Amino acid sequence: MNQKKIILVTGATGAQGGSVAKALLAKEDYAVRVLTRNAASAAAHNLRLLGADVVEGDLDDKQSLARAMKDVYGVFGVTNFWEHYQQEYNQGKNLIDAVKQAGVTHFVYSSLPSYKKLSNGELEVPHCDLKGELEEYTKSLGIPFTFIHIAFYYENFFSFFPFKLAEDGRFHFGFPQGYTKLAMVSVEDLGGVVASVFNFPIAYTGRTVGVVGADETCDQYAATLTRILGYPVQYDYIPRDIYASFGFPGAEELANMFEVQRLYIPSRQLDLIESYGLNPAMQSFEQWVTKNKERFVQSFLVQPEPAVV
Numbered sequence: 001m002n003q004k005k006i007i008l009v010t011g012a013t014g015a016q017g018g019s020v021a022k023a024l025l026a027k028e029d030y031a032v033r034v035l036t037r038n039a040a041s042a043a044a045h046n047l048r049l050l051g052a053d054v055v056e057g058d059l060d061d062k063q064s065l066a067r068a069m070k071d072v073y074g075v076f077g078v079t080n081f082w083e084h085y086q087q088e089y090n091q092g093k094n095l096i097d098a099v100k101q102a103g104v105t106h107f108v109y110s111s112l113p114s115y116k117k118l119s120n121g122e123l124e125v126p127h128c129d130l131k132g133e134l135e136e137y138t139k140s141l142g143i144p145f146t147f148i149h150i151a152f153y154y155e156n157f158f159s160f161f162p163f164k165l166a167e168d169g170r171f172h173f174g175f176p177q178g179y180t181k182l183a184m185v186s187v188e189d190l191g192g193v194v195a196s197v198f199n200f201p202i203a204y205t206g207r208t209v210g211v212v213g214a215d216e217t218c219d220q221y222a223a224t225l226t227r228i229l230g231y232p233v234q235y236d237y238i239p240r241d242i243y244a245s246f247g248f249p250g251a252e253e254l255a256n257m258f259e260v261q262r263l264y265i266p267s268r269q270l271d272l273i274e275s276y277g278l279n280p281a282m283q284s285f286e287q288w289v290t291k292n293k294e295r296f297v298q299s300f301l302v303q304p305e306p307a308v309v
Contacts, residue, residue, distance in 0.1 A: 023191025
């Protein structure tokens, strides 16, 4: 009996890596090995129960990467700027070097385009720009790659951009996206796309794949939220300079990110079409909001005193 090819998934106890590991395990086309800093964690234990081979290692530890990649066919790689900041580049380089040294046949890397290049050098967005540099480094080594560019998470509405009740009785969200379409997706759906990419290496090696579940304006998303949740939701366009002045960690970076998208990424309809082809179970924004309606309503019910807008 032929043994299944092994795919190593990094970041498997996080959102992206977890989605990919679970999708690969469900399809049973490959043997799945997952890399985690804590093999005794509950998340690692759950992956082990699903059939994963759990190995302990770290993107800062080159030897652990070499051990984890022994005999693997493919690697799904993800790095986290918001946890490690500028160190993300060194961690990504360690990962890429290990892929090269192991002779991996198919490297699928969750990346992003350089927003500095998109804006002709005008706006820096380090969490995107560093990944763009890592893409160029991957290419320079001649590694057989597929780059994955995942859109803004639907789930960000429960973390980075929660709604705020204002004196007008509406629940508001806002950022510098303007009235340009904002591509979004549930991180849960990434795994199905990546699993299909691994299944069609000839078609996808050397390509960049955008993962998009919805591509609408923020006013359209607000209208969908209002209709499904039964609460009035409003999007507010907050200009870049005002948003950058808010002063919270990462405010200027996020302001630049939305400004680049507003000015230079008018639509991702082709990514949307391809994503649903690769993963027919992709969730539209309407489907995702409906599934999470109770969670939204609970977040509305625990709102602080209304904010003046």
